[in-house]
Amino acid sequence: MRNRSPRFSSETRPRSRLVAASKFGLQYIKRSNPHAAITSTPNPSSSLLSFFLPNPHFHFTMPAPVAAPRTLYDKVWDDHVIDTKEDGLSLIYIDRHLVHEVTSPQAFESLRQAGRAVRRPDCTLATVDHNVPTSSRKNFTNVQSFITQPDSRAQVQALEENVKEFGLTYFGMTDRRQGIVHVIGPEEGFTLPGITCVCGDSHTSTHGAFGSLAFGIGTSEVEHVLATQTLLQRKAKNMRITVEGTLNEGVTSKDVVLHIIGVIGTAGGTGCVLEFAGSVIRGFSMEARMSMCNMSIEAGARAGMIAPDEITFDYLRNRPLAPKGEEWDRAEAYWRTLKSDEGAKFDVEVNIRAEDIIPTVTWGTSPQDVVPITGTVPDPAKISDPVTRASVERSLKYMGLTPGARMEDVKVDKIFIGSCTNSRIEDLRSAAKIVLAVGPDAKVADGVYAMIVPGSGLIKQHAEAEGLDVVFKRAGFDWREAGCSMCLGMNPDQLEPGERCASTSNRNFEGRQGAGGRTHLVSPAMAAAAAMTGKLTDVRKFLGAEAQRQIAAGPKLKLASELEFLTDPVLPSPAPEHRVKEEVSPESKPLPPIETPSSVEKFVIVKGIAAPLHIDNVDTDMIIPKQFLKTLKRTGLANALFFTLRKDPRTGEDTDFILNREPYTQSKILVCTGANFGCGSSREHAPWSLNDFGIRCIIAPSFADIFRNNTMQNGMLPVTLSKEECKALAEDAEAGLELEVDLEKQEVRRPNGKPAIPFTTDKFRRHCLLNGLDDIALTLQKDSSIAEFEGRRSQSWPWLDGLGYKGKIPIAPLAQRKKKMDW
Numbered sequence: 150m151r152n153r154s155p156r157f158s159s160e161t162r163p164r165s166r167l168v169a170a171s172k173f174g175l176q177y178i179k180r181s182n183p184h185a186a187i188t189s190t191p192n193p194s195s196s197l198l199s200f201f202l203p204n205p206h207f208h209f210t211m212p213a214p215v216a217a218p219r220t221l222y223d224k225v226w227d228d229h230v231i232d233t234k235e236d237g238l239s240l241i242y243i244d245r246h247l248v249h250e251v252t253s254p255q256a257f258e259s260l261r262q263a264g265r266a267v268r269r270p271d272c273t274l275a276t277v278d279h280n281v282p283t284s285s286r287k288n289f290t291n292v293q294s295f296i297t298q299p300d301s302r303a304q305v306q307a308l309e310e311n312v313k314e315f316g317l318t319y320f321g322m323t324d325r326r327q328g329i330v331h332v333i334g335p336e337e338g339f340t341l342p343g344i345t346c347v348c349g350d351s352h353t354s355t356h357g358a359f360g361s362l363a364f365g366i367g368t369s370e371v372e373h374v375l376a377t378q379t380l381l382q383r384k385a386k387n388m389r390i391t392v393e394g395t396l397n398e399g400v401t402s403k404d405v406v407l408h409i410i411g412v413i414g415t416a417g418g419t420g421c422v423l424e425f426a427g428s429v430i431r432g433f434s435m436e437a438r439m440s441m442c443n444m445s446i447e448a449g450a451r452a453g454m455i456a457p458d459e460i461t462f463d464y465l466r467n468r469p470l471a472p473k474g475e476e477w478d479r480a481e482a483y484w485r486t487l488k489s490d491e492g493a494k495f496d497v498e499v500n501i502r503a504e505d506i507i508p509t510v511t512w513g514t515s516p517q518d519v520v521p522i523t524g525t526v527p528d529p530a531k532i533s534d535p536v537t538r539a540s541v542e543r544s545l546k547y548m549g550l551t552p553g554a555r556m557e558d559v560k561v562d563k564i565f566i567g568s569c570t571n572s573r574i575e576d577l578r579s580a581a582k583i584v585l586a587v588g589p590d591a592k593v594a595d596g597v598y599a600m601i602v603p604g605s606g607l608i609k610q611h612a613e614a615e616g617l618d619v620v621f622k623r624a625g626f627d628w629r630e631a632g633c634s635m636c637l638g639m640n641p642d643q644l645e646p647g648e649r650c651a652s653t654s655n656r657n658f659e660g661r662q663g664a665g666g667r668t669h670l671v672s673p674a675m676a677a678a679a680a681m682t683g684k685l686t687d688v689r690k691f692l693g694a695e696a697q698r699q700i701a702a703g704p705k706l707k708l709a710s711e712l713e714f715l716t717d718p719v720l721p722s723p724a725p726e727h728r729v730k731e732e733v734s735p736e737s738k739p740l741p742p743i744e745t746p747s748s749v750e751k752f753v754i755v756k757g758i759a760a761p762l763h764i765d766n767v768d769t770d771m772i773i774p775k776q777f778l779k780t781l782k783r784t785g786l787a788n789a790l791f792f793t794l795r796k797d798p799r800t801g802e803d804t805d806f807i808l809n810r811e812p813y814t815q816s817k818i819l820v821c822t823g824a825n826f827g828c829g830s831s832r833e834h835a836p837w838s839l840n841d842f843g844i845r846c847i848i849a850p851s852f853a854d855i856f857r858n859n860t861m862q863n864g865m866l867p868v869t870l871s872k873e874e875c876k877a878l879a880e881d882a883e884a885g886l887e888l889e890v891d892l893e894k895q896e897v898r899r900p901n902g903k904p905a906i907p908f909t910t911d912k913f914r915r916h917c918l919l920n921g922l923d924d925i926a927l928t929l930q931k932d933s934s935i936a937e938f939e940g941r942r943s944q945s946w947p948w949l950d951g952l953g954y955k956g957k958i959p960i961a962p963l964a965q966r967k968k969k970m971d972w
């Protein structure tokens with residue numbers, strides 16, 4: 150059992166905690182720290198102007214803009230609403246779609262089966278990142294011979310075939326622009342302020358650094374976006390995190406975001422879009438802002454945003470896919486309006502004092518388990534709550550740490566500098582600076598293996614032009630090719646069981662970097678410091694006058710501009726080879742019935758054995774570890790479910806985990822007493838594996854946003870009940886008694902005549918589940934509204950059409966386009 154409420158050693162506990170519940174159901178916040186005051190204010194309501202479609206279940210209203218003053222999120226949201234259903238569910242337009250090899254194969258396969266095309270290839274960009282080996286590509290001839298792991302190879306090859314078939318722009322392994330999907334989007338200027346941006350990946354939040362609304366989606370939603378360029382979304386709450394003051398020496402944006410997650414917890418932002426504000430954020434570079442927004446997902450938020458400003462515009466100007474000339478001026482004028490208005494209401498406000506932050510490191514297996522580097526490992530004996538205590542004990546056992554030990558005494562085996570959080574040029578410069586500060590003969594500590602994985606091929610070339618690679622290689626670092634690498638180890642870069650790593654990535658979950666591997670999250674400078682000493686180290690030891698002297702005496706590095714490397718001609722998306730079903734335009738033929746049956750299984754009543762689970766923050770890495778993500782199918786994942794809990798890593802034998810015991814091997818329902826179920830990665834493989842095992846309904850006190858969506862896309866029902874109700878149902882489950890979940894009546898019926906427990910579900914989702922309806926079929930009913938929106942969009946924001954290096958892809962006038970959309 151483990152509990153993931155924020156926990157800290159007495160010395161190191163941030164002086165602010167979340168305690169009270171707001172009327173929005175968020176666990177907030179009364180702080181003892183006067184500098185971390187948190188307020189909770191209601192969102193301004195707005196009236197909806199309705200119009201009705203013939204079908205009673207698909208009522209839409211006109212977009213419902215929030216009355217001024219509005220937040221940045223309100224503005225971007227309002228600008229993308231195509232329609233809003235009367236219960237608040239909106240169809241929003243998606244400007245940018247990034248695609249990678251892990252979460253897209255099943256989506257393309259379904260498009261193929263339905264005979265559907267990709268609606269906006271010009272707004273879609275694909276690359277390979279998770280599976281690619283980071284070994285030298287000097288002798289690369291083709292994927293077939295280069296990627297030796299068959300399932301990794303199959304995913305990369307599947308994407309290569311899909312981009313050809315569907316006519317998508319693709320940065321493959323021979324393209325120097327290939328890299329981590331969240332690095333290449335901004336690098337190319339594909340990511341722009343004011344856009345909506347999605348990807349089948351939870352760290353899509355990164356792109357919010359540009360003032361865009363960017364969030365991760367599951368594979369079913371990837372398919373939805375490919376087919377319709379839209380998503381059905383409910384507006385999230387507004388949460389602002391303001392960081393004011395002066396940062397201490399050695400503190401980077403990574404330390405700031407780790408500190409924030411320590412303060413608000415990994416569920417702190419659930420149901421919210423975060424806006425990062427304050428003088429500290431304003432002073433950050435785009436790279437630093439991206440690291441912050443990247444980890445919004447670790448704070449539980451749907452997205453993180455930062456208002457665009459001169460720093461944003463300077464970063465974007467002259468990027469290959471950014472608007473040029475007059476169009477740039479027009480775009481910039483619009484972008485300048487993208488900031489929260491004076492007096493705009495936030496549902497939740499968090500204030501952080503910059504002076505409270507010192508270089509930060511994680512000690513446990515959740516990103517909220519943070520401690521200043523000067524701190525000690527927490528002592529569970531001092532924790533009164535039994536669940537929290539057990540949880541800390543479990544983490545410490547996994548991490549091999551002794552309570553009270555100084556963080557600075559913790560020895561490391563490996564260093565990983567990379568990932569979509571910290572693999573950009575500035576990150577590499579800051580790590581190199583630490584190496585140089587040690588002196589001309591600096592070497593990685595004995596017995597330590599340190600790897601550097603630039604975020605993209607262009608960053609690698611850029612760093613090489615500045616001489617950073619020489620600094621690293623001379624000190625004994627391994628200088629690799631671009632990819633996700635040991636952030637999650639879907640390629641061969643992994644930790645061995647028991648190995649300890651200082652890592653610049655974003656997740657320290659059990660087994661994340663390799664089964665049994667132990668991860669400490671740190672900034673690039675802290676990772677470099679740990680590489681040089683062989684222990685977690687306070688980076689401030691490598692700053693100061695002596696460090697400056699060493700750096701000045703070291704090799705002269707030249708500062709190069711990214712623009713020198715952004716010179717590849719980008720062509721319009723290639724012509725698709727895909728055969729599309731003959732469809733007739735809505736003008737010439739009445740629409741097919743809205744209630745088009747689909748392959749989604751209906752959910753009406755599910756009765757059966759329920760398995761109890763007493764774990765907080767069940768993450769999707771825990772539900773299904775990375776090695777099972779390399780599939781091209783949605784099925785066959787029953788054995789992968791909770792794999793590391795169900796299998797003994799040494800013997801491979803079944804453990805006594807609940808789902809291995811009778812009668813729970815037959816479970817149809819999972820009752821979790823811990824909050825924030827399904828947090829972390831957007832992998833839809835998590836609900837697929839639950840479904841395959843036979844579990845159709847999960848009951849928990851709260852769910853992570855993406856996971857909740859993903860379950861309902863698969864005909865499964867997430868039921869949110871209070872902790873007490875979950876505990877009561879878990880007791881029934883522990884007694885081996887059956888529960889009955891009735892979606893029609895919205896109640897969970899209990900055995901032995903105990904009163905049923907009522908629950909509520911989103912009206913629209915309930916209707917879809919009861920009838921087995923599929924979102925895409927429903928959205929396609931709105932084709933003419935989507936096309937109209939596209940027409941308005943072309944007029945207002947022409948820079949969003951086309952991939953545009955050599956002039957735009959010609960976008961036909963609306964009437965012709967409708968025809969073209971119907972292929």
Ligand SMILES: CC(C)[C@H](C(=O)O)[C@@H](O)C(=O)O
Pocket residue numbers: 251252279349350351352365637778829830831832833
């Ligand atoms: C593979 C992908 C679904 C996943 C994510 O969503 O985050 C991965 O990038 C991760 O970091 O775990």
Ligand code: SF4
Pocket residue numbers: 278279329350352568569570632633636637654655
């Ligand atoms: S978090 Fe890691 S695995 Fe996920 S996209 Fe970023 S680099 Fe890749």
